[in-house]
Amino acid sequence: MPLGELMGNKSDRVQQVSQILKAAGLKSPVLKDIRSEIWLKLTGTLAFNPISALTHATLEELCTFPPTKELVHSMMKEAESIAKALGATIRLPLEKRIEGAARIKGHKTSMCQDIEKGRRTEIECVLGAVLELAELTSSNATNLKCVYACVKLLEFVVDRHHVSIKPLNRGAD
Structure with missing residues (x-):
């Protein structure tokens, strides 16, 4: 800590x-340099949490399924670019952070749990704020914007229909 x-x-x-x-x-x-440490944590959170909320996937699944692993990598890279524009230095390579998250078996992110319980997510704090910083620094945030839009739509649907998105049944296949 x-x-x-x-x-x-x-x-x-x-x-x-x-x-x-x-x-x-x-x-x-x-x-x-606590700011760089905050960015280190944030670059993972802003990728893992929203994708997990959209897919109900665990960290292990996100980081081992090639298409989502690639998306996580792209989102983290965009976030690192924003951090660098603001003077932060990320001390761990993103590949190492993705590998570390892949070793956490069965973990669902808090944002996924919020969606499954019909609650609003922390998307604005986690990703909305970073998108504002991307705009201020003229940084590319294409993937970040796309995932943000999808989570905002998911929240809208959950709110509008007063539903919770049930957890996926992870029983025997």
Whole structure:
């Protein structure tokens, strides 16, 4: 659970929070560049969560099925380009992050779970905000825009018809 101040300083408050988390048994390093760490997490979330919401697929399925793996890769690459335009540095290669997500067996993202329960998703915070940054930085976001549009339509349909999208039956094939 990395922590940091936006300006990169190691303030007393961030050091205290780090110590509390460490005392509770969590790894909580104080980082100088927390913005890049936020982008690292966000680039995965903005690809995995919406695609999972649309397909009901687990992380493993998203990352091993070639067409969605390619889409995840493209979306993460677009997000990294936006991050780079804003001065962030992503410390892990996206291939490694996709491989790591593929090892998480049976996990459905929170956005998928929201759709299955008929709730609104966090699409605006996760992807809408990044699309605004893409526009401000004149960055390509073709795949991000397409997936965003599909999730927004899915939310509209769920809201309009007051339905929940039932989880797929993952019984024996």
